[in-house]
Amino acid sequence: MKNTALTQIHEKLGAKMVPFAGYNMPVQYEGVNAEHLTVRNGVGVFDVSHMGEFFLKGKNALALIQKVTSNDASVLFDGKVQYSCLPNYDGGIVDDLLVYKISDTEYMLVVNASNIDKDWNWISKHNDLGVEMTNASSTTSLLAIQGPLAAKALQSLTDVDLASMDYYTFKIGTFAGLKNVTISATGYTGSGGFEIYFKNEEAIHVWESVFKAGAKYGIKPIGLAARDTLRLEMGFCLYGNDINDTTSPIEAGLSWITKFNKDFINAEALKIQKEKGTAIKLVGFKMIDKGIPRHEYEIADAKGNPIGHVTSGTMSPSLKVGVGMGYVSSNYAKLGSLIYIVVRDKPLKAEVVKFPFYKG
Numbered sequence: 001m002k003n004t005a006l007t008q009i010h011e012k013l014g015a016k017m018v019p020f021a022g023y024n025m026p027v028q029y030e031g032v033n034a035e036h037l038t039v040r041n042g043v044g045v046f047d048v049s050h051m052g053e054f055f056l057k058g059k060n061a062l063a064l065i066q067k068v069t070s071n072d073a074s075v076l077f078d079g080k081v082q083y084s085c086l087p088n089y090d091g092g093i094v095d096d097l098l099v100y101k102i103s104d105t106e107y108m109l110v111v112n113a114s115n116i117d118k119d120w121n122w123i124s125k126h127n128d129l130g131v132e133m134t135n136a137s138s139t140t141s142l143l144a145i146q147g148p149l150a151a152k153a154l155q156s157l158t159d160v161d162l163a164s165m166d167y168y169t170f171k172i173g174t175f176a177g178l179k180n181v182t183i184s185a186t187g188y189t190g191s192g193g194f195e196i197y198f199k200n201e202e203a204i205h206v207w208e209s210v211f212k213a214g215a216k217y218g219i220k221p222i223g224l225a226a227r228d229t230l231r232l233e234m235g236f237c238l239y240g241n242d243i244n245d246t247t248s249p250i251e252a253g254l255s256w257i258t259k260f261n262k263d264f265i266n267a268e269a270l271k272i273q274k275e276k277g278t279a280i281k282l283v284g285f286k287m288i289d290k291g292i293p294r295h296e297y298e299i300a301d302a303k304g305n306p307i308g309h310v311t312s313g314t315m316s317p318s319l320k321v322g323v324g325m326g327y328v329s330s331n332y333a334k335l336g337s338l339i340y341i342v343v344r345d346k347p348l349k350a351e352v353v354k355f356p357f358y359k360g
Contacts, residue, residue: 004049005141005203013221020224021113023050028223035226036317039191040358043147043214044222045207052116052137053197054109060129061107065099068126070249070270072259076101081168081186084257085249086122087266091273092245093252095119096237098186100170108182112239126265141203145210146193146222146230153214154194158183162194176209178202188227190234190356229314235284235325235355241295242282242311242325251278251327280308281333284355287322289348291341298342299326307332310341316357323357324350 002023011017015026026047028035038044056064065073071084080101086094095115100108111119116137127133145154151162158181160173165185175181175196182197198206211219228238237243237252249258250273260271287293293313301307313324324341332339335354340347 002050004047005200006047006049006207009204009207010047010221015221015223018224021050023113025050026221026223028225029221032223032225032229033317035220035222036229038218038220039147039189039222039226039230040318041148043145043149043153043193043217043219044226045210045214045219046144046146046222046224046227047142047207048144048195048227049141049200049203050113051142052111052113052119052135053140053142054111054120054123055134055136056107056109057105057132057134058130059105061105061131064123064127064129064131065107065109066262067264068123069097069099070254070259070264071099071257072262073099073101073107074262078103079169079171081170081184083168085243085254086119087249087264087270088122088245089266090245091248091266091269093239093243093247093249094122094245096239096243096254100182100184102172114240139200141198141200141206143196143206143210144187144189144193144227145196145214145219146187146189147191149214149217149219150193153217153219154210156213157209165194167192176206178206188236189230190236190358190360191230228312229317232312232314232323232325233316233318233356233358235357237282237325238312247282247327248273248278250274251280252282277330279330280327281330282311282325282327283333283337283352284323284325284357285339285341285350286353286357287324287341287348287350288338289350290322291343291346291348292322293324293326293341293343293350299328300340300342300347301332302338302340304340304347307339313341318358322350328352
């Protein structure tokens with residue numbers, strides 16, 4: 001089991017630690033609901049140092065990214081971030097990721113912790129363009145500082161004007177007295193905030209500085225369980241649950257990151273799917289009957305016939321109602337469709353609704 005540079009701090013704070021993607025990670029501190037609401041209403045800090053960071057350098061860096069990712073990275077400008085995915089040859093997804101444009105000849109890719117080796121091998125295999133690749137995952141720490149008070153809580157630590165940063169942009173600047181820190185206006189919660197990338201040896205200093213600066217704003221540490229409920233309220237996909245090696249970006253509602261104005265891996269097959277439609281679609285649903293949907297629960301029609309399965313589900317801490325995501329037969333994917341979530345052999349009524357569940 002790997003540790004992050006902050007594991008001992010989490011243990012000292014009394015976090016409940018669990019194995020996640022090969023790492024010893026804090027799942028919760030004071031409780032999922034309380035931590036969830038801290039991020040929705042104030043500011044909270046996630047240690048997400050288990051995520052992977054790859055640097056691609058050279059005159060062909062963009063060409064390689066264009067080949068292996070589904071989105072069009074040619075539209076990026078220096079300091080812009082893009083959500084994308086790595087399609088495989090079978091119609092599925094190797095991983096979803098963020099692409100950071102540092103310059104015309106340098107990019108950073110941020111990938112999921114459980115897929116670091118898989119993604120590295122996949123991109124390396126397709127690198128016949130002489131692009132210099134560096135895997136900085138094991139030497140990089142990452143804090144996600146999320147919530148409506150994040151900019152105020154962090155502003156005293158940096159000369160970057162945080163409040164003026166646009167969503168999905170980043171700056172490399174001074175943070176907590178350290179130079180060359182990447183400050184990104186991104187996150188996985190839907191409540192705004194920043195992700196801060198720095199070296200492992202700087203982690204304890206950054207953590208302590210963030211909590212000192214944010215004390216008057218009620219800043220708190222947040223575990224991975226609340227990260228999951230926060231992203232689910234937004235309808236954000238989680239790799240391994242809602243998307244995987246067998247789900248296509250078109251089925252998953254990710255057509256918006258699948259651009260056919262360029263050639264990329266499996267583009268032809270995905271274009272046909274987009275034009276002709278798919279047999280199944282990922283939908284969001286809200287429970288009408290009382291019950292909590294969970295991963296892998298069956299979804300049925302009014303007659304009890306199976307029509308799909310739940311990929312993610314929870315009792316929404318913000319809305320106080322069961323919400324979830326799942327794949328259903330396309331004829332049940334229309335907004336307002338009634339579906340049934342089978343909870344302990346009992347079909348409970350739910351309605352297909354539009355993402356996000358939580359609208360702030």
